[in-house]
Amino acid sequence: MDLELPLWFEIGSLVILTLILVADLLLILKRPHIPSTRESTLWVVFYVTLALIFAGIMWIVAGPEYAGQFVAGWLTEYSLSIDNLFVFVLIMAQFAVPRRYQQEVLMVGIIIALVLRGIFILVGAAVIEQFSWVFYIFGAFLVWTAWRQAFPGGDHDSDVKQENFVVRMLRRTIDISDHYDGAKIRTVVDGKKMWTPMIIVFAAIGVTDLLFAIDSIPAIFGITQSAFIVFTANIFALMGLRQLYFLLGDLLDRLRYLHYGIAFILAFIGLKLVFHAMHVNELPFINNGEPIEWAPEISTWMSLGVIVVSMLVATVASLVASAREKKVPNADAAAAVVADEKGTPPTVDHPHSEDGR
Secondary structure (H helix, E strand, O other): OOOOOHHHHHHHHHHHHHHHHHHHHHHHOOOOOOHHHHHHHHHHHHHHHHHHHHHHHHHHHHHHHHHHHHHHHHHHHHHHHHHHHHOOOOOOHOOOHHHHHHHHHHHHHHHHOOOOOOOHHHHHHHHHOOOOHHHHHHHHHHHHHHHHHHOOOOHHHHHHHHHHHHHHHHHOOOOEOOOOOOOOOOOEEEOOOEEEOEEEEEEHHHHHHHHHHHHHHHHHHHOOOOOHHHHHHHHHHHHHHHHHHHHHHHHHHHHOOOOHHHHHHHHHHHHHHHHHHHHHOOOOHHHHHHHOOOOOOOOOOHHHHHHHHHHHHHHHHHHHHHHHHOOOHHHHHHHHHHHHHOOOOOOOOOHHHHHOO
C-alpha cells in the first residue's frame, strides 16, 4: 500500500522539524548547562506531545492506518534509542566528558544519527521497491539481532571495541591534547594547534550511531515501507533523547529487563517481515516463485499493541526488581552489578569530572 500524503504536508513537516532541531542546537550552544530534572521532564513531555500531535494530524490528512504506522514506528525507534543511551553513558564516562558539555555532545550525536539514518532510509526504500525478497534478509537479521539483545554476551563491549579502534586510528593520524578546552574540538597547546579529546568523543558517538542505524532501520521498515514515515519517526525518536539522558540518570541501569523487551519487539518485527516476504514471494526456489497464501499479514495495530505491551512489561518488571533491591542493605552494590552486566557505569552523574581532567 503506497502512502498518499500531500506534498505540502511532507515538505512542511520536514521544514518545521528542521527548524525545531536547529533552535534546540542553538539553545545548547548559547547556554551550555546541566539541565535540572524539571527542565528535562518538560522537554521530554514536549517532544512526546509533539509526536502525538503529529500522529493526530497524519490521522486527519492520511487516515488511521498511516497514523498507526507512524506511532508504531516512533515507539519502536524510541525504545531502540533508549538502548543507545546505555552506550552513550559508557562513552561519556570513558572519556570523562565534563557534564555541562554533555548536552552538546549528545546533540552532535543526534545530528550524526539523523544523517546516517537518512542515508540508510533512502537506500533501504530503493532496495525494497526493487527487490521484495530483501524482506527475508531483513527479517532474519532482526531475529538474530533480537537474540543478541536478549543474550548480549558483552554486546555493548563489542561496540566499545569498535570505538576504541576508531580512537586508535585518530591518535595515530592527528595530534590530540590531553585535556578538554570547553566544548571546543580545536585548541592551542604551547603555541601548537591540536585537536581536543572532544573529537574522539564525536567519533565514538558517530560509530555508535552507525551501528544502531544498521539495527534500527530494518526494524521500522517491518512496520511501514513509507520512507517519509520512517524518517519522521526517527526524527521524533531522536528529538528529546538528550533530555531523556539526563532525566533517567541512574535509572538507566535499573532498567535491567529493558533489553528483553527490545529483543521481543525485534523478534516480532523480524517474524512479521518474514511473513510479509512469504506473502509477496517472488523467489523461484520458494513455492515455485508464487506468493504463499497461508502466510499471515500482521496488522499495524497488532504491531503497535505488541510494542507497547513489551515495553510496559519490561519497564514494570525492571522497576519492581529495583524496588526489591532497595530493601536490601547493599542496594548500591546490586545496582553496580546490573551496571557491570550492561557494561555501563552505575550513574551518568560524574560530579568529580567537571573539568574533564
